Amino acid sequence: AQSVAQPEDQVNVAEGNPLTVKCTxxxxxxxxxxxxxxxxxxxxxxxxxxxxxDNLVKGSYGFEAEFNKSQTxxxxxxxxxxxxxxxxxxxxxxxxxxYNKLIFGAGTRLAVHP
Amino acid sequence: GAVVSQxxxxxxxxxxxxxxxxxxxxxxxxxxxxWYRQFPKQSLMLMATSNEGSKATYEQxxxxxxxxxxxxxxxxxxxxxxxxxxxxxxFYICSGQEGINQPQHFGDGTRLSIL
Numbered sequence: 001a002q003s004v005a006q007p008e009d010q011v012n013v014a015e016g017n018p019l020t021v022k023c024t025x026x027x028x029x030x031x032x033x034x035x036x037x038x039x040x041x042x043x044x045x046x047x048x049x050x051x052x053x054d055n056l057v058k059g060s061y062g063f064e065a066e067f068n069k070s071q072t073x074x075x076x077x078x079x080x081x082x083x084x085x086x087x088x089x090x091x092x093x094x095x096x097x098x099y100n101k102l103i104f105g106a107g108t109r110l111a112v113h114p
Numbered sequence: 115g116a117v118v119s120q121x122x123x124x125x126x127x128x129x130x131x132x133x134x135x136x137x138x139x140x141x142x143x144x145x146x147x148x149w150y151r152q153f154p155k156q157s158l159m160l161m162a163t164s165n166e167g168s169k170a171t172y173e174q175x176x177x178x179x180x181x182x183x184x185x186x187x188x189x190x191x192x193x194x195x196x197x198x199x200x201x202x203x204x205f206y207i208c209s210g211q212e213g214i215n216q217p218q219h220f221g222d223g224t225r226l227s228i229l
Contacts, residue, residue, distance in 0.1 A: 034217055043120065043207050043220035044158075051215055090157065100146055100211055102218060104157045 002027045004093050006105035013081045013112050021076040021108045023091030032094035033074045034102065035065055037087045044090060050074060061085070081112045115141050118210050120221025128229055129200060135193045135224045137208030143188035144210030148218060149181070152205045164191055198228045 003026045013019045025031055032051050036044040048059025055067045065076045074091060088107050095101040117140040125133055137147060146165050150158040162178075164170035164185035172178045180202075182194040191210075195202055205225050209218035 032215060036220075041205075041223065041225065043118070043209075043222045046116075046217045046219060049217055094215070100214060100218075101148070101160060101163060106157050 002093060002095055002103050004091050004103055004105040006089075006091055006108045008108050009106075010109045010111060013110070015083050015112050015114050016080050019078050019081040019085070019110065019112070021089050021091075021110060023074045023076065023105060024072050025074060025091075025093045026072065027093055027096060029096050031067075031072075031074075033065075033067065034092045034094075035059065035063070035074075035076050036090045036092065038090065038107075039087050047076070047089075081110075083112045083114055086110055086112045116212075116217075116219040117141055118144075118208065118219045118221040120208050120224055122224060123222060124225045124227075126227045126229065127198065129198065131198055131228075133195045133198055133226060135195075135206055135208070135226075137191045137193070137210065137221050139189045139210040139219070142210070142212045142219070144191070145188065145213060146211045147185055147191040148209045148211070149183060149191075149193050150207045150209070152207060152223075154205075158207065161193075195226065198226070200228045202226065203228045 005024045034049045035047040038044045048057050050057045050067045058064045091105040092102040119138045121136050149161045161176045162170040162172045170183035185191040207223040209220040211218045
C-alpha cells in the first residue's frame with residue numbers, strides 16, 4: 001500500500017536559517033511526489049513536483065526538494081527561511097492505483113521566528 | 115495561472131438544509147476534479163474523484179446520496195451536501211487537474227457550519 005510519512009508535527013526555525021521539512025514515502029513503482037503549502041483557512045498551493053529527471057527539484061517561493069530513491073525521501077528545503085513561510089506543509093504521492101489520486105502526509109507545521 | 119475558484123467560502127445554515135458548493139477552474143480545463151474534507155489540524159481526506167461527463171467515484175465510507183457531485187463541464191464541478199446535519203460541518207476543498215501527472219490546483223475551501 002502506498003503511504004507518505006511526515007515525521008515531524010512541527011518544525012521551528014529562526015528567520016534567515018535554512019529549513020528542512022521531512023517526507024518519506026512508500027510506493028510500488030516510480031513515485032510521483034508533490035509538495036503543497038496551506039495557509040490558514042485557505043486551500044493548498046502547489047510548490048513543486050518530482051516526476052523524473054534531476055533529483056533536486058526547484059519550486060515556488062525559493063523552495064526546493066531533494067528526491068532520494070535509496071532513502072525513499074523527498075525532503076523540502078529552503079536556504080533562508082522567512083517569517084511568511086510559516087504555514088502547514090503537505091507532502092503527497094500520486095496513487096498508482098488510478099484516477100490520479102493523491103495520498104497526503106499528515107502535514108508539518110512550520111513556524112519561522114523573527 | 116492554474117486558478118481554481120471555490121464558492122461560497124463560508125456557509126452557515128440550519129440542520130436539514132441542502133448546500134451547494136461550486137468549484138471552477140478559471141484558466142485551465144480540469145479533466146478531473148477532486149473533493150476533499152479537512153478536519154481541524156488534520157490532513158485532507160479525499161471524498162470523491164470526478165471526471166467531466168462521468169459519474170463521480172466515491173471513496174470508501176463516503177455516502178454518495180448525501181454528497182452529490184456533478185462535473186458537467188471541464189471548468190465546473192459542484193458538491194451538494196443534502197440534508198446537512200451538524201456532523202457534516204467541516205472544511206471542504208476542491209481541486210482540479212488538467213492532465214495525468216499534472217499537479218492538482220486547489221480552491222480556497224468552503225467552511226460549512228450546520229447549526
